Amino acid sequence: MTTDHRHIGRPVPPRHHDRLVRGHGRFAADLRADGMLYAALVRSPLPHAEVTGFDATAARRDPRCALVLGPGELAARTAPIPTVWRLPGQPEDAVPVAVRTARYAGQPLGIVVADTPTAAADLAETVRLDLRPLPPVPTLADALAEGARPVVPGTGDNTAGRIRFGSPPEEVAAALSRAAVVVERAFTLPRLHHTPLETRGVLAAHDPGTGLLTVHASSQAPHAMRQDLCAVLGLRADRVRVVSSDVGGSFGSKVLLYPDEAMVCAAAVALGSAVRWTESRAENFTAAYQGRGQQATARLAVGADGRFLAFDADILADLGAYATQAGSGPAQVTGLTLQGPYRADAAAATVTGVHTTRVPTGAFRGYGMQEAAFLRERLVDETARELGLPATELRLRNLLRPDELPYTTHTGLTYDSGDYGAALRRAAALADRPRPPDAPWVRRGTAVVTAVEITAFAPTALLEAYGIAWSGWEGVRLRINHDGTVTVYAGVIAVGQGIETTLAQIAAEGLGIPLDWVRVELGDTDTAPHSDLSAQASRALTLAGGALVTAARRLADRMRQLAAAFLDTAPEKVRTRIAATAAPSSPDAVFHTPDGARIAWREVAHRGYRGWGRARPTDPIRLEESVDFDPPQLTFAHGAHAAEVAVDLGTGRTTVTGYWAVHDSGVLVNPLIAHGQIAGGIAQGLGQALTEEATVDADGLPTTRSLREYTLPASPDIPEDLVIEHTSTPSTVIPGGFKGLGEGGTILPPAAVACAVAAAVPEIAHTLTSLPLTPPRIRAALRAAGLTAEGDIR
């Protein structure tokens, strides 16, 4: 390898962006097929109702109508979607596509297919639903109330299983009894809408001749979607192909097959033609699964010296109407990661799933870790206030030191490497600045918080131990083509996180070639290696990248061996000389020997494909290496975030005036992309801290139905003073030393902002346990604390 081809660590702009800025993206709603028809869903207007009638006579009589599938037809054509990660005691293990009882407003009950989108919408409206209303169960309190109606018929109450992680109860009790101070708070983490700018969408085409179903979908995990479609539609895997082309954001909302998407595919199969469905924004707000939704009581016990003795939490997770494929997964991760980067004598959490009559919840960037960080860091903050210690001092006393790693938490997570204290001290130093003069009604405050992030999810053994029926390994196929160019096939997919570019960088560096020789092909289940989890859980770069490091090394060795054979010398005598801008066939891209013999890179590949130059007749011919990488253990990224806020005592409005983040994600493949991932994650986290909350009214009907009611951060909401720095402690368990970073930015902002508000207005610190910190909520807390709205003006 020459220094010309050091690609890892270079801030290269993502490669497909040239296409996207020209308007040449291929998003689901952009795709067409011959004879394409259009679908509209018939959805329940009520949160809880028995469907006693589904009369589509009028729609079926309309000449524009191609097909209607109601609950009866769907029951005949679909099986329920299987689940993969369940709580012990969970009453249901599948999500039905065909239903006779609606359990949330917006639940799809049937599908109408017509010749235009307008006709489909018109005809869906003509379907007469007879609904017998059942009592809604919109909140956790409603669900757990004495005599509450069970959402899952035949169960005694609305709990959906329970699991306990960490130290045995007696150890926790012992730690609590030794404590000088125990701080306990009740927390509420609201449900959130992911709100990708692109809504969901499916183009399903069925060819009755071949029996092939080809589905283009805005999906984060096409292989998982294919598996679920096979199960739901009773199709053989070799007859189903799922392609995920450009995905306009997802953040966890496009990882699972949804019932409405399954209906579109069922309709395509029934019709033997192509059917497209594009979700409206209003549907996205009502029918797309939501994130978070937890209530918890959590406590931190400390000794008189400020040493952490125990973290303990009881977590209620609002699973909604159904436990989806991974159902309680995020809440389980909250329990698993409560202890965070601190040492403690004990740490434990009990997670209870609860059913409500709301749309199901599922993955959202930060997957339970944002929730854990909020509980933990707010508790630490409150404890510091009770002890009269600076919060940063208390944190530093209890953070694990580098010499204590590897360290296994009480919940069994083994941290591999990192310097948690260094990141915290650096973030604190960055945020330490003189405060500008403010209006008399403004108070400012700053806080620093910290977390570790699970990445490289997940080793097969770990998934097996938790009973999670997904594959956690990741595979790549690396190919040198006959002309010397290179194609990478991976099971992970691109959702805007730049993975196609970082994988190309890893392949190009491993092979010692220019970046533009490499193309990365993702998202087509016909060509991509199998991957269930694909692009989620901050795993794509660590696992596919880790596999690719190995594949590139093997293929580089094979090329060298072939070149040696053609040059009639020993492989160790062969060197490469490839100019930065050379083409594969160029005389500037050669293998050579010390005595001047040379052969072009392309020529080696071309001869290789003829089968020439092999040492033994049994040696492989195709210049391809397939590598499956099953990580030996998780690898943990970490970070510290500092926020400075200004709180308007009169209006209750909190403005983030400065934000400083220090992250350690191991070896950074592309600092530009890494920076963008962290910055974007922070913006999402700030929205979740201050404005975002998916709400329902007293009847259980969704009240956040558009971008008017659901406030996403806009440019002015992100502070100008946003600083992101990286330290680099290479992973000790991933080839290449990579750690993930896709979720890291999102995990800490709610904790950072809430702790900063607490610093600004200590009078209300103890109340800052529910998100988002909206102006009315802050104002109410200020009022309760006796801080009048007039402030210093009368």
Place this chain on the structure above:
Amino acid sequence: MNVRRITMRVNGTARTADAPHHLTLADHLRTALRLTGTHIGCGTGDCGACVVLLDGAPVCSCLVLAVQADGREVTTVEGVADGDRPAAAQRALVEEHGLQCGFCTPGLIVRMAHAARHGGGEQDVLAGHLCRCTGYEGIRAAWRRLAAEEDGR
């Protein structure tokens, strides 16, 4: 259904097609004219992904009826580049990493390319555009680069 045959000059070329009265300009561009670069993110004028120039002024094409654009001039993201050469706004967004998933990008490109010629402060230029991926950092950097380039001319 009421349909009118309408003609507009789109990215410099006259394009005639039937437009049902009830469809928006965004629908018409995407379906009848197959210009799918204009994205529909919300349909309520909140996100700005669908922004095009209508007679030279940026508008949300999801809030204009297609029939209202009859006889008028429209520029979409596909018409911003100078042939193969990307426009300065396109280059700035790529180089400053002002996009990730790219869904909100077309409207921003149209808006920024317009503002580069006609001026506008950062707040004004980015108002009416939502991005869920970047946290606006790269977008703001791209706009500053673009504004500086224009000032340098």
Place this chain on the structure above:
Amino acid sequence: MTAVAFAHTAPDTLDAALRALAAPGRTATPLAGGQSLVPLLTSRQVRPDVVVDLTGVPGLTGITVGPDRVRIGAMTTLRTLERHPELAAALPVLGRAAAAVAHPHIRRRATLGGSLCHAAPAAELPAVAVALGAEVVLRSLRGTRSVPADRFATGAHTTVRAPDEMATEIVFPRTTGLTHTFHELCTRGATGYPVAGVCLGLRTDGGRVRAARVVVTGCGDVPLRLPGTEARLTGRPVAGPHPGLLAALVAEAAAHGGPEDGGYRAEVAGVLLLRALADRGEGAAR
């Protein structure tokens, strides 16, 4: 989603527009800038048979600044209000309030008449029209009438406009002797939706309030003029102190019903009022 199919008609005379609106046996909706109407159509919340596009009707745009009054065509865009030097000199609050609406893409097409007829409870311009004592001119085949702005909106998104009527002009008097400012809090930064606001008109003399006009937004279904708050202000030093004013405003707004928010929006409007007074008191002292 797509709208339910309708017929679009773009009359090129006022008379043709009025006839289209009055056509019997079918529902017709006037289309001004469309920035509120089009989403209502595409989400199927509004389902007219005919959309009467007023864009091509002559005589509905323009700003005429006279000595006693300012006449503004109903189809004048908010962008024009923002950038009109003569209007800025005569009634500066109008341009400033217009600039606070939504974002530039919207303001390029949204119109003054459309904003008043859409009658969103927290909207800026209906409140300013009430504070300035504007009159909305409504035309139909039946004739012309002029409705004071404070009697124009009857509730959230409802007005006295009959289905066959359209707003043609809004007339603002210049003779109130008050100087107005507008202040609001939005759901985010500068580009969110309004939560609550206040339009404050003052006539001062020697640093004291001689006459006041207070209209708040977001605190009820329509902009609320608060005569009790105005009376409390009269005679006080502009810069304050204004003891009890905030509580009085909250109580006065609450008497109109208003949103179930524990008085939060009214309190915000009151805080904005106090800050506006402090600001203007400072200005008067300079």
